[in-house]
Amino acid sequence: MAGHRPSSRKKILAAAADLARQSGPVRFSLDAVARHAGVSKGGLLYNFPTKAKLMQGLVEDYLGEFEEALDAASGPDKEESLLAAYVRLSAKECESAQPAAAWIFAAMAEDPDFLEPIHAFRKRLLDRLRAEASDPTAMMVAFLAVEGLRNIKLFGSKTLTPEEREDVLAALLSAAEDASRRPEAVVAYSSGSVVKSSG
Amino acid sequence: MAGHRPSSRKKILAAAADLARQSGPVRFSLDAVARHAGVSKGGLLYNFPTKAKLMQGLVEDYLGEFEEALDAASGPDKEESLLAAYVRLSAKECESAQPAAAWIFAAMAEDPDFLEPIHAFRKRLLDRLRAEASDPTAMMVAFLAVEGLRNIKLFGSKTLTPEEREDVLAALLSAAEDASRRPEAVVAYSSGSVVKSSG
DNA sequence: CTTACTGTACCGTCTGGACGGTAATGTCAA
DNA sequence: TTGACATTACCGTCCAGACGGTACAGTAAG
DSSP states (O other): OOOSSSHHHHHHHHHHHHHHHHOOGGOHHHHHHHHHHHHOOHHHHSSSHHHHHHHHHHHHHHHHHHHHHHHHHTTTTSOOOOHHHHHHHHHHHHHHOOOOOTTTHHHHHHOGGGHHHHHHHHHHHHHHHHHBBBSHHHHHHHHHHHHHHHHHHTTTTOOOOHHHHHHHHHHHHHHHHBBBOTTOOOOOOOOSOSSSOOO | OOOSSSSSHHHHHHHHHHHHSSOOGOOOOOHHHHHHHHHHHHHHHHHSSSSHHHHHHHHHHHHHHHHHHHHHHHHHHHHSOOOOOHHHHHHHHHHSSOTTTTTTHHHHHHOGGGGGGHHHHHHHHHHHHHBBSHHHHHHHHHHHHHHHHHHHTTOOOOOOHHHHEEEEEEHHHHHHHHHHTTTTSSSSOOSSSSOOOOO
């Protein structure tokens, strides 16, 4: 009755994320994760020798996938601007019924330092966004709005209606193209710019 | 319910918020809060019979103060739009060295339901914002951007430079005025009493 | 013989909170 | 005025249980 391939790692990570989503961070114990993953506690600790390593795994897994998707969407030979790709990808993440990264709170609860890779990623991303921005302020507003949307979802608040979310996302997407200097991008019309820099 | 000598209660609440800010949510135990507040554990438990009540107290205290400040800034006879007031107040909160509501993570860790009053408040606020918005999409973007800014601060990320934050806040503030329909705000119609239109 | 686990037993620490005290401050009848 | 009792606002201790982590014997597959 033993699985013998290292697929347990992924299974555990998925289960851990799922558990964090369903229960709160308090119930995020090693025993609970093991139970939820259908793995013995020994097996869990075999794959992740400490709880800290589990958290790290969660963060790195999530960040790796997101970065990969981002690079795939907006490479040097792609038409989409990085900002637009970021908005679109974040939108997709927000559209799913459950937030993808609810484990963030468990990680935060354990030790805020676990989020360091996320901060670093965001910093790197923002540097690239600054570099491509024709209108830095508009870019920043769009970036922050996406961040706000993501966090509202993360905190489990249902403040916006789906239509509003769609509406705002569309506006953000079009603003993203406006705010990015991408020579080949054909965005000529500026209808009622929602996000405009002033000052 | 009011008028006692709540010297301990307020002291405990302040200490709890401070502790959550300094240490992470893990170290947010009743003993730690009591120690930090200079109160015995029994005394703490006297003021807040359970940890849940403490959390509730934290949430209600914070929300009460914010709502009060918001109502003071943007009443029916005030010049500032609600959105602008919200942006400005949130900005002030973000400018302090430490996030005011770091305890949110402790509350979230304990039980996500503790944030329910916050969700409700946001919902109510957004309803009022929708009512006064001349450009709902722009309003929403500004609202979300503020939310994003607050959360970045909350998570302890130092992604933006102070100048960027100032810049973006200024843009949001001006966008807030543009997106709000406030009939007699700036226009030369200087008769004193005007019927307030909200709804 | 190694890898990748399972399962059980255990340990030291920490936690929320119950509980029994107690000093100070009313309240009130005689 | 006094003594008896009640309430308030706290203190300090104790405890059952949960936690992360260790240790180790066993096992099925390659």
